[in-house]
Amino acid sequence: MARKRNPNGAGSIWQRKDGRYEARVYVPQPDGTRKRKTVYGSTWEECDTKRQELVRRDRQGIPTPTRSAKLSEWLPYWLEEYVEPERKKTTHAKYETHVRLYLIPKIGAKRLESLGVADVRRLLTAVKRQASAATAKESHRVLRSALSAACREELISRNVAQLVPAPQVQPRELKPWTLDETVIFLEAARADPLYAAFVLAASLGLRRGEILGLSWGDVDLDRRTLSVRSQLQRVQKELYADTTKNRRSRVIPLPLICIAPLRWQRLRQKAQQVAAGTDWLNDGDYVFTTRTGRPIEPRNLSRSFERIGQRAGLPRIRLHDARHGCASLLFAAGVQPRVVMEILGHSQIAVTMNVYTHVSEDSRREAVGHMDRLLRRRRGRPE
Known part of the structure; x- marks a missing residue:
């Protein structure tokens, strides 16, 4: 037939x-x-x-190379077809940087099927030598993700990056401000135009992008609530509004310390709008803007924070470190971990417990004092 x-x-x-x-x-x-x-x-x-x-x-649109693709061919394709449509712009920009600066220059000539464990080890050693162990660890993560996509597309049979452990990174020693130092900073920042932003960072641990992405529609001063729905980010030459880090919105009760600064900020902004006239531009109804209604550059908020802290004679920390300090203060106040997790907007409580809490010297002394009293009481009992 x-x-x-x-x-x-x-x-x-x-x-x-x-x-x-x-x-x-x-x-x-x-x-x-x-x-x-x-x-x-x-x-x-x-x-x-x-x-x-x-x-x-x-x-099904699945690529089937007539020959094993080189990493220099697969990685840009992976960025365009897999990362860009699914991940945030900040993630795509970070991955693209590692692909461009480290992966392609060092292993781009290798073909997918011929890439071996030894090649990955040499890559990580070279990146550590050129940059740092933290950078090498991130490059390892990017390569592992790219090879996982190649495995799913059946271009390769195994992900050799998974066979190589990521470099060990020594955690950066972080000492957020104590309660007294935080109060000193807020007093020093009281006259700054961004004072209300710093109060939100210190009392609620909002991320930088979340502070700058706040609109007045997210703020209810009568009910004393704040809705965190979006964030403002800059990637290369683009300043844009994005969803929150974990793509979930959250509603936070506003402490009294935030109410007066936010009312002052609204009055001040209205006065600026009148003064700017037709030059005023605030398409997003942002809470924090320039004199003409434009969004605040994220880096400028960090610069102001660091300048005020230095002027007040405080230990130098980043704006993001105030988020760590907020978490530690909440724990010291007896707030339950699950509540702290919701306030900070974490997707997993392990992040809250392992990364964002720091035991202060006063807390350690208080704990040792409790132990001392317990042991003394026990020793004084008759046998």
Whole structure:
């Protein structure tokens, strides 16, 4: 019985002079082009099975390289097709930096199938030497994610990056301000135009982008609540509004210390709007703006924070470190971990417990004092 002719684009099968069967199908490549892929079989049925698999991958848009793609070809394709549509712009920008500066220059010439454990080890050693262990750890994460995508697309059979442990990074010693130092900072910042922003950072631990992404529609001063729905981010030359870090909004009760600064900020902003006239531009109804209603640059908020702290004679910390200090103060006040997690907007309580809490010297002394009293009481009892 004559076999049916395959439809256009489904390839064709014929018998070679050596007795084997051969099929050729045009398939998509990782770089977006289409090339002809050849498969072989000892029987017509075996060859047809391989041909059908190529056709299936083609119809699903799965790349099937005619040769093993180089890392320099696969990584840009992965960034464009996998990372950019699914991840945040900040994540894409970070991954692109590691691909451009470290992965392609050092292992870009390697093909996916020939990349080995030794190659990954040499990569990490080179990145540590060029930058730092933390940078090498992040490059390892990027490579592992890119190779996982290649495995899912059946371009490679194993992810060699998973066989190599990530570099060990020594945690940065962090000493957030004590309660007294936080009060000193807020007193020093009282006359600053961004005073209300610093109060939110110190009392609620809001992220920098969350502070700058606040709109007046998110603030209810009568009910004393604050809704964190978005954040303001800069990636390269673009300043844009984005969802929160974990893509979830949260509603936080406002402490009394925040009410007066926010009322003052609203009055001050209205006065600036009148003074700016037609030059006023505040499309997002942002709480914190420049004199003409433009959003505040994230880096400028950090600069102001560091300048005020230095002027007040306080230990130098980052604006983000105030978030760590807020968590520690909440724990010291007896707030339950789950509540602290919701206030800070963490997706996992382990992050709250392991990263954002720091035991102060006063807390350690108080704990030792309790132990001293317990032991003294026990020793004084008669046997």
